[in-house]
Amino acid sequence: MMLAPRLLRLLAALPLLALGGCAALEHGVMNHAGPIAASHWHLYVIVGVVLVAVAGPVLLLTPLIAWHYRLSNKRHAFRPKWDFSWTLEGLIWIPPIGIVIGLSVLLWDYTHMLDPYRPIASGQAPLEVQAVGLDWKWLFIYPDEHIATINRLTIPAGRPVHLRLTSGTVMQSLLIPRLAGQIYAMTGMVSQLNLAASHPGVFLGENTQFNGKGFQDQKFNVVALPPADYPKWVGQARASGHPFDADDFAGLFHKSSPSQPVVFSSAPPHLFRQIIVRSQETGS
Amino acid sequence: MTDGILPAVLGRFEWQSLPFVRAWEHPNASEIVGAGAGAVVIIGAILVAALITRLGKWRYLWSEWFTSVDHKKIGIMYIVLAFVMLSRALIEGVLMRMQQATAVNSPGFIAPDHFAQLFSTHGTIMIFFMAMPFLTGLINYVMPLQIGSRDVAFPVLNSVSLWLTAAAAALVMASLVVGRFSTGGWSGYPPYTELAFSPGVGTDYWIWAVTLGSVGSTLTGINFAVTIYKMRCAGMRLMRMPLFVWTALCTSILMIFAMPPLTVATALLALDRYLDFHFFTNDLGGNMMNYANLFWLFGHPEVYILILPAFGVFSEVVSTFSSKQLYGYTSLVIATAVITVLSFTVWVHHFFTMGQAADINAAFGIATMAIGVPTGVKIYDWIWTMFLGRVRFTVPMLFSLAFMMTFVLGGFTGILLAFPPLDYLAHNTLFLVAHFHNMLIPGLLYGMLAGYHYWFPKAFGFRLDEKWGRISFGCWVLGFYLAFMPLYVLGASGMARRTQAVFEPSFRPWLYVAGIGALLLAGALASLFVQLWVSVRDRKANRVFAGDPWDGRGLEWSISAPPPEYNFAVLPQVNSRHPFHDGKRQDDPYAPPRAYEDITLPRNSMTGPAIGILAAAAAFGLVWHMWWLAIIGALAISAVVIARSFARDVEHTISADEVQRTEQRWLRAAANAAPIPRELEMTSANQGLAEVSA
Numbered sequence: 001m002m003l004a005p006r007l008l009r010l011l012a013a014l015p016l017l018a019l020g021g022c023a024a025l026e027h028g029v030m031n032h033a034g035p036i037a038a039s040h041w042h043l044y045v046i047v048g049v050v051l052v053a054v055a056g057p058v059l060l061l062t063p064l065i066a067w068h069y070r071l072s073n074k075r076h077a078f079r080p081k082w083d084f085s086w087t088l089e090g091l092i093w094i095p096p097i098g099i100v101i102g103l104s105v106l107l108w109d110y111t112h113m114l115d116p117y118r119p120i121a122s123g124q125a126p127l128e129v130q131a132v133g134l135d136w137k138w139l140f141i142y143p144d145e146h147i148a149t150i151n152r153l154t155i156p157a158g159r160p161v162h163l164r165l166t167s168g169t170v171m172q173s174l175l176i177p178r179l180a181g182q183i184y185a186m187t188g189m190v191s192q193l194n195l196a197a198s199h200p201g202v203f204l205g206e207n208t209q210f211n212g213k214g215f216q217d218q219k220f221n222v223v224a225l226p227p228a229d230y231p232k233w234v235g236q237a238r239a240s241g242h243p244f245d246a247d248d249f250a251g252l253f254h255k256s257s258p259s260q261p262v263v264f265s266s267a268p269p270h271l272f273r274q275i276i277v278r279s280q281e282t283g284s
Numbered sequence: 285m286t287d288g289i290l291p292a293v294l295g296r297f298e299w300q301s302l303p304f305v306r307a308w309e310h311p312n313a314s315e316i317v318g319a320g321a322g323a324v325v326i327i328g329a330i331l332v333a334a335l336i337t338r339l340g341k342w343r344y345l346w347s348e349w350f351t352s353v354d355h356k357k358i359g360i361m362y363i364v365l366a367f368v369m370l371s372r373a374l375i376e377g378v379l380m381r382m383q384q385a386t387a388v389n390s391p392g393f394i395a396p397d398h399f400a401q402l403f404s405t406h407g408t409i410m411i412f413f414m415a416m417p418f419l420t421g422l423i424n425y426v427m428p429l430q431i432g433s434r435d436v437a438f439p440v441l442n443s444v445s446l447w448l449t450a451a452a453a454a455l456v457m458a459s460l461v462v463g464r465f466s467t468g469g470w471s472g473y474p475p476y477t478e479l480a481f482s483p484g485v486g487t488d489y490w491i492w493a494v495t496l497g498s499v500g501s502t503l504t505g506i507n508f509a510v511t512i513y514k515m516r517c518a519g520m521r522l523m524r525m526p527l528f529v530w531t532a533l534c535t536s537i538l539m540i541f542a543m544p545p546l547t548v549a550t551a552l553l554a555l556d557r558y559l560d561f562h563f564f565t566n567d568l569g570g571n572m573m574n575y576a577n578l579f580w581l582f583g584h585p586e587v588y589i590l591i592l593p594a595f596g597v598f599s600e601v602v603s604t605f606s607s608k609q610l611y612g613y614t615s616l617v618i619a620t621a622v623i624t625v626l627s628f629t630v631w632v633h634h635f636f637t638m639g640q641a642a643d644i645n646a647a648f649g650i651a652t653m654a655i656g657v658p659t660g661v662k663i664y665d666w667i668w669t670m671f672l673g674r675v676r677f678t679v680p681m682l683f684s685l686a687f688m689m690t691f692v693l694g695g696f697t698g699i700l701l702a703f704p705p706l707d708y709l710a711h712n713t714l715f716l717v718a719h720f721h722n723m724l725i726p727g728l729l730y731g732m733l734a735g736y737h738y739w740f741p742k743a744f745g746f747r748l749d750e751k752w753g754r755i756s757f758g759c760w761v762l763g764f765y766l767a768f769m770p771l772y773v774l775g776a777s778g779m780a781r782r783t784q785a786v787f788e789p790s791f792r793p794w795l796y797v798a799g800i801g802a803l804l805l806a807g808a809l810a811s812l813f814v815q816l817w818v819s820v821r822d823r824k825a826n827r828v829f830a831g832d833p834w835d836g837r838g839l840e841w842s843i844s845a846p847p848p849e850y851n852f853a854v855l856p857q858v859n860s861r862h863p864f865h866d867g868k869r870q871d872d873p874y875a876p877p878r879a880y881e882d883i884t885l886p887r888n889s890m891t892g893p894a895i896g897i898l899a900a901a902a903a904f905g906l907v908w909h910m911w912w913l914a915i916i917g918a919l920a921i922s923a924v925v926i927a928r929s930f931a932r933d934v935e936h937t938i939s940a941d942e943v944q945r946t947e948q949r950w951l952r953a954a955a956n957a958a959p960i961p962r963e964l965e966m967t968s969a970n971q972g973l974a975e976v977s978a
Contacts, residue, residue, distance in 0.1 A: 213400065
């Protein structure tokens with residue numbers, strides 16, 4: 001059972017490997033680092049294999065038939081008035097419908113299984129994080145730890161993370177390709193995203209929805225720490241950062257990207273709510 | 285006093301609105317590129333005007349072309365517009381590829397704000413001012429000929445549609461010279477495009493350009509649909525219409541129902557920006573999700589508005605160049621109709637990531653995959669059309685074959701994207717950019733270019749140069765693969781679209797390959813222009829005045845090339861799906877009719893160009909808050925419409941004698957032409973008369 005997906009994975013990767021620069025793909029879902037992204041990739045491979053079977057005949061038949069029936073080849077039959085066959089009609093309508101029905105079942109299952117709102121089954125309670133898309137940075141609030149960061153999402157490896165997202169400005173979209181798919185962050189609304197890292201590491205996160213001239217800079221690192229190191233990091237954050245104050249609140253809405261990630265040793269309890277309210281105030 | 289007058293006259297205009305002033309004040313690469321583009325527009329316009337003046341052609345252009353309501357001339361003007369806009373948008377595409385290739389951990393040469401204008405204009409132009417005019421032009425030219433009609437149902441409205449589209453395109457061009465264009469992408473999502481975040485003129489340019497274009501397209505859709513319903517010649521039942529007419533009909537229906545949501549969306553956004561409404565703002569209960577739904581309620585059918593006419597072209601081309609009846613005509617008609625209906629049921633797949641329930645996403649994902657079935661059927665129908673045929677690899681046929689193989693790859697990635705979970709990863713990345721270019725370059729551009737090569741001899745009376753056509757074809761295909769296959773890899777690696785700078789060195793080789801591909805695509809376009817030049821130069825050797833260079837099957841091939849103003853001396857009567865093909869085999873299609881009659885045609889009208897110019901002026905006034913101009917423009921448009929309604933003398937008659945002279949000249953030429961076998965159709969021996977066999 002385990003061998004098949006691995007083999008398929010290898011097969012799917014081969015043509016890309018052959019092309020050379022596979023280093024790029026290490027940043028994407030192929031090099032998944034968590035259970036959600038792993039399921040995404042698994043689905044990719046299944047659908048990809050089915051589609052090779054679907055596209056293959058067209059890719060073969062088109063050049064073969066065009067070439068065989070070329071004008072200069074006098075050795076083939078020519079039946080200019082032949083334009084219909086029930087057998088062929090059956091072949092071009094029914095199998096594709098069958099394949100789409102089959103894929104639909106798969107699609108229905110996986111869409112529900114990988115619903116970004118669906119909690120990840122785990123023995124541990126998820127880490128709650130509130131993410132706010134701003135121009136051109138991300139604010140992460142840890143409501144249970146009472147700390148916050150800008151442009152750095154630190155999580156414990158192995159434990160599910162439950163993100164609640166909103167935007168303090170225009171619409172944005174949060175994507176961490178090696179951990180999970182993206183979801184929009186919209187002003188006045190809260191969307192959710194569940195993800196987890198299965199091992200420690202540093203993964204790129206980004207906003208993928210264009211939001212102005214600092215858009216390309218709106219990237220951050222997700223740092224997945226070994227489970228035991230996470231409480232240490234929280235302790236450090238509380239000890240070393242400075243508390244989030246009114247100036248920091250105003251600073252969130254300045255259009256800029258900080259050159260370094262920022263850590264706040266404490267965050268007001270209703271910061272997330274406050275941002276949602278402020279973003280809908282008149283003139284914003 | 286001057287404080288009050290200047291702003292009232294000039295609105296928001298200031299010296300810094302001119303790119304030349306900006307480049308003078310901040311002479312960096314980005315501003316110089318912008319000023320250069322503005323200069324190209326101005327110098328280009330001056331050169332064209334000077335050339336026309338020198339040749340003394342102003343009166344000719346005005347009376348023979350601009351005011352013409354002949355569907356053939358309007359069709360050609362649409363396609364000229366499409367090529368002009370294609371040139372600009374393709375250069376923008378190349379600039380973006382060059383920027384990203386040079387911007388790996390470095391700023392490159394185009395500033396972020398300028399880069400955002402590039403992708404916004406590139407998308408807006410390619411969809412609204414390249415693709416739409418191209419297909420509208422092609423349908424305009426070909427469809428009335430194919431159904432045996434002398435014009436469209438509403439010839440003056442046709443001219444109004446053209447000039448509204450041209451006005452909208454002119455507005456986009458004006459943004460190069462005065463002010464800036466929107467940075468909100470071709471889809472213009474609020475709240476980013478609201479005043480709070482985009483206070484400048486850019487978004488307003490976008491709003492009014494798209495609004496004028498969408499109104500023009502709605503009118504075109506109505507015009508075409510009525511033409512096809514009411515103006516078919518005797519015996520042309522629905523199920524005898526050429527496939528291109530079927531796709532034109534379905535596209536028209538889509539235009540009628542899909543353009544209004546866009547007009548509404550841009551109008552509501554305009555209300556937000558001009559009159560302090562709050563449809564899509566962050567504050568006071570605005571909700572941008574409504575915009576996303578309205579926009580894609582237009583946006584997805586739009587994809588099929590673009591692709592269906594190309595499907596029609598391929599159906600004609602594959603059948604003609606296989607010397608064979610189209611396989612599965614009924615299947616193709618059903619598939620076209622199914623696509624038309626289904627195209628209204630999939631719009632949510634453009635925002636699977638908006639956080640709606642899994643049930644909704646899954647339902648729209650399944651609907652999306654369902655469209656793959658009729659599309660696949662069509663591809664097989666074309667394959668079986670070649671089967672047992674005699675395939676000639678002419679330029680249109682090469683485009684058709686390249687389309688079939690490339691489009692399937694786009695369908696492949698389209699099904700991947702139809703899976704909501706996979707879309708969560710690929711949305712907003714270059715994977716998506718690669719996918720829709722993979723659909724639209726073969727599915728629209730190859731189709732339009734196939735149609736251009738196929739019907740050009742009909743429109744102008746001489747064939748296009750084969751050699752340069754093949755060079756161009758090679759560049760279009762190779763360029764496409766090099767430019768867009770790397771984007772799949774980059775997207776799968778998580779690279780976001782619309783990003784001015786790149787921070788991942790491992791992306792560099794892929795960006796280089798894509799950059800080379802983009803340059804090849806520019807070469808492909810240049811080859812098309814060289815081809816046109818060479819073909820015009822050698823036109824005498826390649827004349828096909830007799831009118832049937834490809835052994836064609838439909839009515840459009842049964843008349844001279846170029847066709848006379850009245851198309852058909854006697855309106856044809858048909859009794860099969862391929863009347864001309866059968867006619868050639870049953871009796872003499874070049875026999876003169878028993879008698880000629882007077883033919884009444886609509887007279888030229890300046891209503892179209894007048895409305896176009898006034899609409900452009902009014903829109904320009906709205907963009908720059910020059911209220912006087914907007915008001916005068918709007919009032920003047922009403923005046924023109926009212927004045928037109930009083931015009932009595934709107935028809936002119938071509939006498940039977942003149943028709944007879946014109947027809948006899950053609951029939952003599954046809955009688956003197958040597959019929960040629962298909963082996964010689966790409967040579968100068970082809971005078972437009974086909975040797976009839978089988």
